Amino acid sequence: MSRTIAIAGMGWLGIPLAQRLKMLGFIVKGSVTQSRKAKILQNNGFQMYTITITEAGVRGEVQDFLKGVTDLVVMIPPGLRRNTGSDYVLKMTHFLGEIEKSQVANCIFISSTSVYGDEQGRVTEKDLPQPENEAGRQLFQVEQLFFTSSFNTSIVRFGGLFGGSRQPVRYLAGRENLSGGNAPVNLIHRKDCVQIISEIIQQQAFGYIFNAVNPKHPSKAKYYTRKSQELGLESPRFSDPKETENFKQVDSVNLDSILGFSFVNPL
Numbered sequence: 001m002s003r004t005i006a007i008a009g010m011g012w013l014g015i016p017l018a019q020r021l022k023m024l025g026f027i028v029k030g031s032v033t034q035s036r037k038a039k040i041l042q043n044n045g046f047q048m049y050t051i052t053i054t055e056a057g058v059r060g061e062v063q064d065f066l067k068g069v070t071d072l073v074v075m076i077p078p079g080l081r082r083n084t085g086s087d088y089v090l091k092m093t094h095f096l097g098e099i100e101k102s103q104v105a106n107c108i109f110i111s112s113t114s115v116y117g118d119e120q121g122r123v124t125e126k127d128l129p130q131p132e133n134e135a136g137r138q139l140f141q142v143e144q145l146f147f148t149s150s151f152n153t154s155i156v157r158f159g160g161l162f163g164g165s166r167q168p169v170r171y172l173a174g175r176e177n178l179s180g181g182n183a184p185v186n187l188i189h190r191k192d193c194v195q196i197i198s199e200i201i202q203q204q205a206f207g208y209i210f211n212a213v214n215p216k217h218p219s220k221a222k223y224y225t226r227k228s229q230e231l232g233l234e235s236p237r238f239s240d241p242k243e244t245e246n247f248k249q250v251d252s253v254n255l256d257s258i259l260g261f262s263f264v265n266p267l
Contacts, residue, residue: 002026002027003027003070003071004027004028004069004070005026005028005069005071005072005201006028006065006066006069006071006072006073007029007030007031007072007073007075008051008065008072008073008075008076008095009031009032009076009110010030010032010037010046010048011032011075012161012164013075013161013190013193013194014030014073015030015041016190016191016194017073017193017194017197017198018046020194020195020198021201022045024202027047028047029046029047029048029049029065029069030047030048030049031048031049031050031051031060031065032048032049032050032051033050033051034050035050038050049061049064049065053091053094053095054091055087055094057094058094058095058098062095062098063101063102066098066101066103066104067102069102069103070104070105071104071106071108071201072099072104072106072107072108073107073108073110073197073201074095074107074110074146076095078138078139078142088139088142089138089145092145092146096145096146096149099149099151100150100151106152106153106206107146107149107151107152107206108153108154108156108197108200108201108206109142109143109146109147109153109155110197111139111140111142111143111156111157111158112139112159113157113158113160113248113250114133114135114136114139115129115136115139115140115157116130116131116136116250117129117130117131117248118132118246118248119246120248121249122248122249123211123248123249123250123251124252124253125208125209125210125253126253152207153207154207154208154209154210155210156196156197156200156210157209157210157211157212157213158188158193158212158213159185159187159211159212159214160185160186160187160188161188161193162188163190163265164190166190167227167231168187168224169224169231169233170231170233172224172228172236173228173233173235173236174233174235174236175236176236176237177237177238178220178236178237178238178239179238180220180245181219181220181238181239181241182219182220182241182245182247183219183220183245183247184217184218184219184247184249185217185218185219185220185267186214186217186250187213187214188213188214189263189266189267191264192212192214192263192264192265193212195261195264196210196261200259203259205258208254208258210252210254210258211250211251211252211255212252213250213252214263214265215251215252215263220238221238223267224236
């Protein structure tokens, strides 16, 4: 009998993940916050549920969404970059309580390399995060809540996401006096993201932390200059580096040692 996988957050990454898991023979459920989007995805063959998570609690068909689910993928972004003052920890605490009411056995919580600070330099999963901003601090706190919950959780810390129409250089093209030109890029292609999550589910590799970042780390100046030229865009220009600048480089030991995973999508 096929296992049922639920994806909380069917967006830019969740939809291709759902398509991949269906190809592998899993039953896939998905959640979104808008009923209109749920209907569109329902018409495309997915079991969809409308769920809204706020600081006041969880609204919608959450227990129907979680019913019969063996493995849950949580990819609900913090949304803290807009400085809204949102309490992501409180929101996810409410959602965590709903998950613990269900029969979910395993969970993949999608996090970010923003839990690491620049002062940490090169880091792997063996290094304790030292976040430098509020978004990173809240994200790390939610990681800990999930990792110590009643079900088995793996944490996946993605680097900067690209693929499809999403190419970060488009936001930098033609800009001047940008800082951090010597910083290494910490990026990952969407196809690799989908493959990593799929492998965790297939191998039942729960109870681990995975830094999911392409192992190649050219400098931002070199990478974005090359990418802008490939796309026919005006190259961004970076300011002279400062001697005291520190930058993080995120690497992984667990992707290879636990999953046997190798990246196939180049930067």
